[in-house]
Amino acid sequence: MEGRNFNGYGKGKSSKMSTANVKNEQNRKINLIAIRCKYCLVKVESVSIHDIKSCQCGRVGVDGGREYLIRSGSIDDYWELSEWET
Template identity: 50%
Template sequence: MDRKVLNLLIQDFSSIRTRSILWQKKQIIRNKIHCKRCLDIVESMLVYECKFCNCGAVGADGGSEYLRRIGVFDDIEELSE
């Protein structure tokens, strides 16, 4: 493949990736979920704070930096703001 074409492709992909990251970046006010099995509400308040419900079926992680869910998604009700 021609080097100029390859450089153009790399520039195009990097701009697409940057736009998608900026589009996905939203401010997280509360990182909170509800467990449908034990009816517990789980809230992660700090970045690397992984918390689980009382029965251990679901968990939340990320604080106000990112949303990470652990467990079966059918057992999770999203309460994040």
């Protein structure tokens, strides 16, 4: 008779939760999502989720309303007009 124990199962299992304190614009509450195209000078504003708007020339666009921030187009092609809560 061999009294075998498998005691080593699941010991010393520690899951480390690392909370990175990243301060970026995504962590702040968005008041307004808006950009202005440098080419057609049209102000593009997203007021709600899936409210995808693009400028007149189609170079840049925004989406997300106040929930998230999506900008399409090159960052060099628009001026940032979005506002965040401080």
